[in-house]
Amino acid sequence: MPLRDRVTSVGDLRSWTDQIPFRYEYTAGVAGERFLRGLMDGRIVAGECGGCGKRFLPPKAYCTDCFRAIDRFDAVGQDGIVAAMAEAWVGFQGERLARPKRYVFVEFDGVTGGLVHFAVGPGVRVGSRVAPRFRPLSKRRGSLLDLHGFAKK
Amino acid sequence: MKRVAVVGAGMTKFRRRMLETGREMSFQASRMALDSANMEIKDVESVVLGTAPDAFDGVHMKGEYLMDGAGGTNRPYSRVYVGGGTGVFAPVAGWWHVASGMFDTCLVVGEEKMSPLRPHPQYAFWSIFDHTLERPLGVTLLWIFSLEMRRYMAVHKVKEEDIALVSVKNKGNALDHPCAQLPARITVDDVMKSEPICLPVKRLDVSPTSDGAAALMLVSEDVVRKYTDDPVWIDGVGWNVDTQYWTNRDLYYPRYVEAAARMAYKMAKIDNPRKQIDFAEVYDPFDYKELHHMEGVLLAGKGEAPKLTREGVTQRDGDLPINPSGGLLGVGNPIAAAGTMKVCELFWQLRGEAGKRQVKKEVNRGLAQAWGDLLQVGTVITMRR
Ligand SMILES: [Zn+2]
Numbered sequence: 001m002p003l004r005d006r007v008t009s010v011g012d013l014r015s016w017t018d019q020i021p022f023r024y025e026y027t028a029g030v031a032g033e034r035f036l037r038g039l040m041d042g043r044i045v046a047g048e049c050g051g052c053g054k055r056f057l058p059p060k061a062y063c064t065d066c067f068r069a070i071d072r073f074d075a076v077g078q079d080g081i082v083a084a085m086a087e088a089w090v091g092f093q094g095e096r097l098a099r100p101k102r103y104v105f106v107e108f109d110g111v112t113g114g115l116v117h118f119a120v121g122p123g124v125r126v127g128s129r130v131a132p133r134f135r136p137l138s139k140r141r142g143s144l145l146d147l148h149g150f151a152k153k
Numbered sequence: 154m155k156r157v158a159v160v161g162a163g164m165t166k167f168r169r170r171m172l173e174t175g176r177e178m179s180f181q182a183s184r185m186a187l188d189s190a191n192m193e194i195k196d197v198e199s200v201v202l203g204t205a206p207d208a209f210d211g212v213h214m215k216g217e218y219l220m221d222g223a224g225g226t227n228r229p230y231s232r233v234y235v236g237g238g239t240g241v242f243a244p245v246a247g248w249w250h251v252a253s254g255m256f257d258t259c260l261v262v263g264e265e266k267m268s269p270l271r272p273h274p275q276y277a278f279w280s281i282f283d284h285t286l287e288r289p290l291g292v293t294l295l296w297i298f299s300l301e302m303r304r305y306m307a308v309h310k311v312k313e314e315d316i317a318l319v320s321v322k323n324k325g326n327a328l329d330h331p332c333a334q335l336p337a338r339i340t341v342d343d344v345m346k347s348e349p350i351c352l353p354v355k356r357l358d359v360s361p362t363s364d365g366a367a368a369l370m371l372v373s374e375d376v377v378r379k380y381t382d383d384p385v386w387i388d389g390v391g392w393n394v395d396t397q398y399w400t401n402r403d404l405y406y407p408r409y410v411e412a413a414a415r416m417a418y419k420m421a422k423i424d425n426p427r428k429q430i431d432f433a434e435v436y437d438p439f440d441y442k443e444l445h446h447m448e449g450v451l452l453a454g455k456g457e458a459p460k461l462t463r464e465g466v467t468q469r470d471g472d473l474p475i476n477p478s479g480g481l482l483g484v485g486n487p488i489a490a491a492g493t494m495k496v497c498e499l500f501w502q503l504r505g506e507a508g509k510r511q512v513k514k515e516v517n518r519g520l521a522q523a524w525g526d527l528l529q530v531g532t533v534i535t536m537r538r
Contacts, residue, residue, distance in 0.1 A: 018288065020280040023271040024211035029174030061173075062180040064226050067194035069184065 031061040034073040039146040042134045043075040046111050057113045079153060080106035082128045083114060106130060106150050118149030129153045157251045158377045158384035159536065161190025161370035162497040167334040167485030170268040171364040175210050176222030178366035179264045182490075183224050186260065186368035190380050198256040200225040202232045202264065203243025205488040205525075208277035209267045223262040223368075235394065236281075237438065237525020239263065240367075240492015241532040245390045247371045248534075257373045263493030264366040274362045281527060295351040295359070301404040301528065302353050302441040308405040309456035311444075313353055317344035318462050319440035320357050323476050326469060327483025329509035332494075334485030335361055344440075360438045360480075365487035367494040385503045388518075389423065389535035391416030399528045410449030410524060410531030417520075417533040418451075426451045430535065431516040432473065432502065434495035436524040437480040447475060450522055450533065470513040477502065477512050492523035492532070499536045 028036050031047055035058055038045030047059030051068035057076060062069055087100040102119035120133045130150035140146040163185025165171070165178050173181070179202070187193065202223045207215045216232025223230075233239065233246045240263045247261035267274040278294040305311060318341060327336035339357065347356035370380075377384045393412035395402060402408065414426070423429045435446035444458035452473060453461055461467055467475035478484055478498040481491050499519040501507040518537040524530060 018284060020208075020276075022208060022211070022276060024269040025271055026211065026269050027170075027172050027174065029177050030172060031177070032174065033172065060221070061177045062184070062222065064221050067180075067184065067187070067224055069180070 029061065031059040031070070031073070035059050036142040038073075038075065039134070039144070040140045040142050042137075044108070044115065044132060045073050046076050046108070048072040048074060055111045057108060057111045057115060076108040076111055078131055079129055080108045080114070080150065082124060082126050082130055082150070083107045085119065085124070085126055104130070104150055117147055120149040120151040123152040124150065154252045155254055156374040157248050157371055157387045158374065159369055159387065159496075159500045160372050160377065160380045160384055161186040161188070161192065162368065162500045163189060164332055164367035164490070164494055164497055165365050166332045167363045167365035167487055167490070169334065169361060169363060171266070173364075175204075175215070175219050175264050175266040175366070178266065178364065179219050179222035179262050179368075182366035182368035183222070183260060183262055186370045190370040192258070192370060192380060194224050197224055197228065197258055197260045199229045199250045199259045200262070201243050201247045201250060201259060202230070202262045203234065203239040203489040203493065204232065204264045205234065205236060205239055206277050206281070208280065209265060209270055209274055209488070211269045219264055223264070224260055229256070235392070235526055235530045235532065237436070237488055238392070238492065238523045238530040238532040239489040239525065240494070241496060241521055241523035241534055242392055243489065243493060244369055244371070244387070244496045244534055245392060245532060247369065248387050248390050251371050251373045257376045259371045261369045261371060261493065262366060263368070263489040263491075265487035265490045266364045267362045267487060268364050293351070295354055297399070297528065298439055299351040299354045302439065304404040305441055305445060306353065309459070311456070311459050314341050314345065315459040315463055316358065316441045316444065317341045319437065319443045320344050320482050322462070322468060323437060323440070323443070323480040323482040325483070326477055326510065327479025330479045330484050332365075333479050333483055334363055336479060336483050354439065358440045360482045360486035363485035363487040363491070365485060365490040367490045367497050369493065369496060369500065383504055385500050385536050385538060387534060388537050389417035389421030389533070391418075391420070391533040393531050394526065395529040397527050397529055404528070406455060407445055407449040407524065407531060409529060410446055410522065410533075411451065413531035413533045414450040414522070417535050421535045423535065427473070430518050430520050431514065432477060432512050433475055433520040433522070434478060434480070434498050435475060435520075435522045436492065436495075437476055437482050438486055440482060442524070443475060443480070446522055446524060449531065450520060452520075469510070472514075474512040477507070477510050479510075488525070492521075495521040495523065496534055496536075499534070503536060503538055
């Protein structure tokens with residue numbers, strides 16, 4: 001019996017609300033720790049495979065190609081190129097946004113993968129050369145949001 | 154059907170809380186299994202990963218999330234899941250990948266990272282109960298296990314002190330395991346006086362929550378000689394799932410575990426398990442569960458397991474060593490990884506590579522078993538030289 005056919009108010013049923021109250025405390029992991037500490041220092045850190053030489057961003061602790069452990073982590077060059085872009089006009093709760101959130105996917109020279117983040121300031125387009133904009137040193141907490149995003153060079 | 158051999162095994166340390174992500178732990182165990190099999194990732198034709206509820210790691214689609222670390226990228230990859238039984242079910246699934254003739258090689262990985270969940274991993278278990286009949290009571294899994302433990306004690310007139318002997322043995326065995334989380338030299342008295350959690354279950358009757366991963370390399374008889382002269386064969390697999398209405402069966406005996414064992418025994422042509430199985434790694438998240446499961450897999454008669462334990466038969470130097478690894482009580486219990494660890498232990502014991510944990514008598518066949526869902530699944534593997 002679909003509820004709608006016979007029952008005009010759900011309150012007429014023996015129903016109740018409940019929730020599954022999960023909370024989490026995550027660790028970034030071995031490679032993630034290097035990445036977040038890099039952001040605190042104002043650097044974007046990639047991992048380099050000693051087996052095949054491939055550089056990964058975000059860094060991984062292992063190479064997905066040759067399956068060797070990765071223990072070399074170095075900063076990428078500061079400039080990246082915007083490979084893709086999106087503008088969100090609807091927020092997480094379904095609300096209309098007065099100003100869109102602009103997301104970019106940024107690639108770096110010689111690096112496999114890239115970083116998804118916000119576009120900062122005007123003029124950012126696909127193909128733009130961009131540079132990271134970090135929060136002030138005193139406000140960095142070892143989070144992805146230590147980075148404001150990427151601005152046009 | 155192709156015969157399936159295990160040619161490599163690996164595992165991480167089991168710990169309360171690891172810095173490593175689930176992916177990174179999966180990688181460490183997988184890399185170790187490959188290295189021990191003299192294999193490279195290019196030799197891996199298929200990958201099976203076992204991991205328990207997404208709620209632990211706090212990542213939905215955990216199978217997809219973990220696959221990079223398990224070597225699953227761009228391979229025929231799947232995740233299998235039967236609650237706590239997953240750790241032995243994953244190698245069973247790996248077995249059918251190879252036995253079917255579909256693949257010559259399969260990497261099998263068990264992973265669990267329970268530490269992120271706050272305030273305690275038991276929260277994940279709370280959500281598996283029926284929202285109408287059970288959750289309003291504020292139940293935890295400990296509550297249901299305590300009912301089961303006391304039912305077992307009541308039917309067979311078993312004393313708590315006899316059950317405590319299992320915890321003493323397994324935590325003692327774990328002293329020789331380099332990956333163990335809770336190895337300890339304790340006494341029955343320590344167990345009896347430990348903190349009551351949900352009586353009759355006390356702190357030292359129960360395994361810890363853990364982070365960890367374990368992995369196995371499976372290959373077909375067609376290629377096994379490329380990798381080793383000393384293969385260990387999977388000769389029986391079985392699994393069985395009972396109804397989730399756990400109130401509709403007598404809790405004193407896990408009939409679904411018996412059904413799973415009988416399935417494996419039929420395949421392995423085992424008609425007298427007590428004679429034909431030299432040692433076993435049965436699932437021991439609680440001390441009474443080891444006894445329950447020894448009876449379920451027919452290595453002891455109903456109500457006989459406490460007596461065998463009391464007489465020392467199940468010690469590492471006994472006639473039927475049970476959980477020589479140290480089990481979940483001693484090594485730790487990262488759910489799916491813990492079950493896979495048991496299959497790793499069969500491999501190491503049967504190859505004579507278990508070091509200080511090596512059982513005293515000569516062993517040619519071992520059994521690993523896991524259990525889970527809502528007291529409803531049994532998964533079994535038998536392996537031989
Ligand atoms: Zn590589």
